[in-house]
Amino acid sequence: MELNTLTCHNLIDLLYKKTISPIDICNSIIDRIEKTEKRLNALAHFDKEKALERCKSLKKGPGQGSLWGIPIFIKDNICVKNEMTTCSSNILQGFNPPYNATVIEKLISLDAVLMGKTNMDEFAFGSSTETSCYGPTRNPWDLDRIPGGSSGGSAAAVAADEAIFALGSDTGGSIRQPASLCGVVGLKPTYGRVSRYGLIAFASSLDQIGPITKDVEDAAILLKAIAGHDEMDSTSADVPVSDYVSGIKKGIKGLKIGIPKEYFIEGMDQEVKDSIKSAIKKLESLGAVCEDMSLAHTEYAVSVYYLVATAEASSNLARFDGVQYGMRAEGIKSIIDMYKKTRREGFGDEAKRRIILGTFALSSGYYDAYYLKALKVRTLIKRDFDEAFKKFDVIVTPTSPTPAFKIGEKISDPLTMYLSDIFTISANLAGIPGISIPCGFTKNHLPIGLQILGKPFDEETVLRVAYNYEQNTEWHKQKPNFTNGAMHHL
Amino acid sequence: MSYEIVIGLEVHLQLNTKSKVFCGCSTDFGAGPNTQTCPVCLGFPGSLPVLNRRALELGAKVAIALSCQIAKSIRFDRKNYFYPDLPKDYQISQFDQPLAQHGKLSIINGEAGKDIRIRRVHLEEDTGKLFHQKDSSLIDFNRCGIPLLEIVSEPDINSPEEAYLYLTALKSILEYIDVSDCNMEEGSLRCDANISLRKKGGRELGTKTEIKNMNSFKGVRLALEYEARRQADLLVSGQRIVQETLLYNAEKGITEPMRSKEEAHDYRYFPEPDLVPFNLEKGLLDAIEKDMPELPEPKKNRFIKDYQLSAYDAAMMVSDKGMADYFERCAALYNNPKTIANWLMGDVSAYMKNNNLRIMDLNLKAEHLSGMIKMIDSGVITGKVAKELLIEVIQTGKGPEELVREKGLEQISDHGLLDLAINQAIAENPKSAEDFKNGKENAIMFLVGKVMQKTKGRANPGIVNDKLRAKLKGAK
Numbered sequence: 019m020e021l022n023t024l025t026c027h028n029l030i031d032l033l034y035k036k037t038i039s040p041i042d043i044c045n046s047i048i049d050r051i052e053k054t055e056k057r058l059n060a061l062a063h064f065d066k067e068k069a070l071e072r073c074k075s076l077k078k079g080p081g082q083g084s085l086w087g088i089p090i091f092i093k094d095n096i097c098v099k100n101e102m103t104t105c106s107s108n109i110l111q112g113f114n115p116p117y118n119a120t121v122i123e124k125l126i127s128l129d130a131v132l133m134g135k136t137n138m139d140e141f142a143f144g145s146s147t148e149t150s151c152y153g154p155t156r157n158p159w160d161l162d163r164i165p166g167g168s169s170g171g172s173a174a175a176v177a178a179d180e181a182i183f184a185l186g187s188d189t190g191g192s193i194r195q196p197a198s199l200c201g202v203v204g205l206k207p208t209y210g211r212v213s214r215y216g217l218i219a220f221a222s223s224l225d226q227i228g229p230i231t232k233d234v235e236d237a238a239i240l241l242k243a244i245a246g247h248d249e250m251d252s253t254s255a256d257v258p259v260s261d262y263v264s265g266i267k268k269g270i271k272g273l274k275i276g277i278p279k280e281y282f283i284e285g286m287d288q289e290v291k292d293s294i295k296s297a298i299k300k301l302e303s304l305g306a307v308c309e310d311m312s313l314a315h316t317e318y319a320v321s322v323y324y325l326v327a328t329a330e331a332s333s334n335l336a337r338f339d340g341v342q343y344g345m346r347a348e349g350i351k352s353i354i355d356m357y358k359k360t361r362r363e364g365f366g367d368e369a370k371r372r373i374i375l376g377t378f379a380l381s382s383g384y385y386d387a388y389y390l391k392a393l394k395v396r397t398l399i400k401r402d403f404d405e406a407f408k409k410f411d412v413i414v415t416p417t418s419p420t421p422a423f424k425i426g427e428k429i430s431d432p433l434t435m436y437l438s439d440i441f442t443i444s445a446n447l448a449g450i451p452g453i454s455i456p457c458g459f460t461k462n463h464l465p466i467g468l469q470i471l472g473k474p475f476d477e478e479t480v481l482r483v484a485y486n487y488e489q490n491t492e493w494h495k496q497k498p499n500f501t502n503g504a505m506h507h508l
Numbered sequence: 509m510s511y512e513i514v515i516g517l518e519v520h521l522q523l524n525t526k527s528k529v530f531c532g533c534s535t536d537f538g539a540g541p542n543t544q545t546c547p548v549c550l551g552f553p554g555s556l557p558v559l560n561r562r563a564l565e566l567g568a569k570v571a572i573a574l575s576c577q578i579a580k581s582i583r584f585d586r587k588n589y590f591y592p593d594l595p596k597d598y599q600i601s602q603f604d605q606p607l608a609q610h611g612k613l614s615i616i617n618g619e620a621g622k623d624i625r626i627r628r629v630h631l632e633e634d635t636g637k638l639f640h641q642k643d644s645s646l647i648d649f650n651r652c653g654i655p656l657l658e659i660v661s662e663p664d665i666n667s668p669e670e671a672y673l674y675l676t677a678l679k680s681i682l683e684y685i686d687v688s689d690c691n692m693e694e695g696s697l698r699c700d701a702n703i704s705l706r707k708k709g710g711r712e713l714g715t716k717t718e719i720k721n722m723n724s725f726k727g728v729r730l731a732l733e734y735e736a737r738r739q740a741d742l743l744v745s746g747q748r749i750v751q752e753t754l755l756y757n758a759e760k761g762i763t764e765p766m767r768s769k770e771e772a773h774d775y776r777y778f779p780e781p782d783l784v785p786f787n788l789e790k791g792l793l794d795a796i797e798k799d800m801p802e803l804p805e806p807k808k809n810r811f812i813k814d815y816q817l818s819a820y821d822a823a824m825m826v827s828d829k830g831m832a833d834y835f836e837r838c839a840a841l842y843n844n845p846k847t848i849a850n851w852l853m854g855d856v857s858a859y860m861k862n863n864n865l866r867i868m869d870l871n872l873k874a875e876h877l878s879g880m881i882k883m884i885d886s887g888v889i890t891g892k893v894a895k896e897l898l899i900e901v902i903q904t905g906k907g908p909e910e911l912v913r914e915k916g917l918e919q920i921s922d923h924g925l926l927d928l929a930i931n932q933a934i935a936e937n938p939k940s941a942e943d944f945k946n947g948k949e950n951a952i953m954f955l956v957g958k959v960m961q962k963t964k965g966r967a968n969p970g971i972v973n974d975k976l977r978a979k980l981k982g983a984k
Contacts (some may be wrong), residue, residue, distance in 0.1 A: 077568035097554040117547050119554060209525070218553040232758050251556050330781055332585050336597030337551050341647075353645075357590055380588070380776035389778060 040087025109364025119216020137171030166196030191442025198467020271305030332376030551595030
């Protein structure tokens with residue numbers, strides 16, 4: 019059996035029965051990476067000796083932490099103590115944080131094995147993982163295509179069985195969209211559900227860390243592991259964490275599902291549309307009550323997002339100035355010269371574009387017209403959801419308007435690229451949880467994702483709907499085959 | 509044409525919390541460079557601020573002491589600018605919803621009182637400190653993240669002297685409520701001033717300049733005096749005032765334009781997304797109000813009423829909380845508050861000033877000072893002896909009674925001994941004796957002085973005076 023192809027909950031069973039050891043899993047992951055990583059480029063930093071060492075230094079188990087011996091990959095914007103953490107940016111080359119993110123502390127305390135860091139769009143700015151300083155990650159379902167982004171490395175690694183599961187971060191869809199495009203499960207928790215301490219901020223009011231996994235049960239397990247209030251993060255909520263794994267196995271009979279008409283737009287891919295319609299029928303057949311509804315301010319979400327997110331980013335990224343850590347440009351003459359050269363050489367084009375956009379939006383004379391107005395419309399978008407959730411338990415939509423596009427196809431056209439997140443952004447603006455799960459394939463065998471949005475802190479219902487759907491379909495069992503040059507198989 | 513001076517002051521105050529405003533690092537002054545830092549105050553990527561409630565409470569305490577209205581919900585904003593002493597390249601501060609607004613501070617200029625309105629009080633984080641070397645600069649981030657309270661006055665201050673009095677009164681209140689060390693040299697209190705001139709009786713404000721880099725209250729007064737003159741000279745000669753930031757050069761006693769290009773900064777303020785809004789619960793504010801010590805103004809009024817001090821003496825006694833407490837301790841031990849106040853303002857203050865000591869650092873027990881005054885009043889020692897005795901008490905820590913006994917400093921009222929000294933004095937100074945006899949009233953003082961000299965100040969001056977008069981008049 020190839021252990022790397024299994025899920026976390028499969029492995030926990032095997033480890034408990036002592037038929038396998040953590041080293042076996044680790045070796046199987048390493049073998050897979052050696053075979054596939056050259057083609058995928060899903061990882062930003064991976065040192066197999068270090069991974070093995072961590073595995074060997076585990077306390078004797080099983081019966082230790084709930085993730086004892088389970089390997090996990092981490093998106094490169096989450097700080098791991100003394101491990102290079104770069105956000106796939108040149109400006110953070112050489113940055114070894116002197117501390118762990120809170121989620122990392124939690125994983126370590128549960129005896130998970132940190133394997134390495136996954137590739138991403140630079141500072142999570144992108145929907146394709148093409149803006150990474152390490153080069154683009156490829157989609158395991160079609161190596162000529164992007165895996166989505168910005169957590170494209172995590173999604174591709176999980177889809178290609180280089181990872182059992184991984185952590186991503188989601189600011190406007192960066193977990194759900196790549197999960198959708200790679201045919202895996204990606205969950206963005208409620209804002210405040212998971213501590214952001216140690217997540218290198220893109221947009222502080224939107225960022226959340228979440229799981230990217232092979233099935234819904236693993237998403238429940240990983241969410242349970244990382245969720246909870248953290249004194250180090252004032253924006254983390256003091257709301258009890260449910261036992262998601264037992265919660266998801268209940269049925270969905272009588273559950274009310276809203277289908278927002280604004281999410282079925284002109285120009286969206288017909289195959290995506292059809293798959294979502296079938297998925298809705300499936301949910302109905304499982305006893306859910308689906309009803310068309312409206313989220314009236316949806317059309318403004320992308321505009322609002324690109325003001326709020328860039329404004330916050332322009333401020334969050336100011337600290338990369340060459341003074342304390344990361345890269346400092348050579349041959350500098352003055353402090354201003356150091357700032358300019360370091361940032362000119364250190365940031366890629368998309369990072370610069372967003373810093374400039376955000377700086378402009380916050381500038382005196384423009385603040386009211388852009389940033390302040392965006393905040394007001396954000397409130398309206400949130401109210402849409404508040405209203406909707408008075409009536410519906412969850413809302414179901416497509417995750418992405420299209421399946422994975424070709425590498426290079428949209429990179430020179432930022433506006434088209436920004437529209438890739440059109441269906442995922444609202445959840446971040448409203449702070450609500452959302453999951454993407456596999457719900458079909460195009461005729462070219464590209465995965466399609468179903469998005470399920472829920473009430474704040476009601477990840478349990480989101481996961482339950484996802485689990486019920488998944489257990490009654492076969493999509494999540496499909497594996498890409500790209501190792502022999504073949505692009506797809508079923 | 510005559511001009512009126514218009515001044516507004518911005519005071520930055522380090523609050524004396526144990527830990528910094530957004531992390532747990534110590535705020536102690538004087539530790540080795542960068543030893544009191546952590547990922548949060550160093551602004552490392554991924555780190556997040558968590559508000560120190562104590563800083564908010566101390567800020568609220570100041571706001572209440574300055575009669576401000578406190579905001580119901582406290583929000584922080586980011587002030588964005590690039591500078592190496594600011595590790596995140598933005599400062600967490602407060603912009604359009606400050607902690608408190610609309611307060612006032614009373615000052616007394618001569619006999620007249622005046623209220624200076626406080627525009628706003630807000631909480632922010634301090635920056636690091638730069639040390640420039642020949643070819644490089646070093647940064648110490650220990651100071652970075654220390655809670656800083658900015659107290660901004662309305663432009664109600666109309667002279668450099670009033671500015672000085674405002675600062676003194678503010679410092680006095682701040683010390684009373686024990687929220688800061690208020691030490692300008694250590695930088696725990698800093699002050700910037702805005703100053704402009706307007707035509708007397710006019711309403712329109714003139715162009716203002718901002719003065720920075722003043723490191724004492726006297727420096728503030730001197731800088732403002734200089735700047736007011738400079739502006740007046742410009743206006744009188746028909747020139748324009750340029751709105752700019754000036755640095756005070758204490759050595760030369762002048763203000764100079766800041767050398768760096770002072771572009772109009774756009775700080776791009778926006779709400780700090782890493783901190784949720786905080787509510788100051790009514791209960792907490794009530795508790796702060798309840799725990800508020802008696803402030804200088806009410807204390808002064810009480811001193812006038814309870815101790816029959818003059819307004820001036822009372823103001824002097826309450827200007828420093830340590831002094832006021834000390835005064836009350838002495839007055840409780842011996843009921844002669846007026847004389848106690850005189851000694852505190854006179855010899856005790858002089859000694860403190862000469863030795864750069866505060867009353868609490870002074871080795872002078874309240875029992876000793878009040879005991880000594882009692883000895884004067886009851887005629888055991890003379891006032892002249894007491895002056896030297898005071899220093900002796902401070903330096904040895906011994907009680908005045910013990911020292912008087914040891915050194916034999918009791919006042920001499922023994923007529924035989926006094927007669928001896930008086931006869932000697934007259935014999936040695938026949939001219940003065942003659943002068944007095946001829947009606948020169950002043951000459952008697954000279955002779956009394958001589959007798960005091962001979963008795964090392966221990967002679968009872970009243971008796972000496974009487975005896976001398978009797979002797980010289982009788983001899984006439």
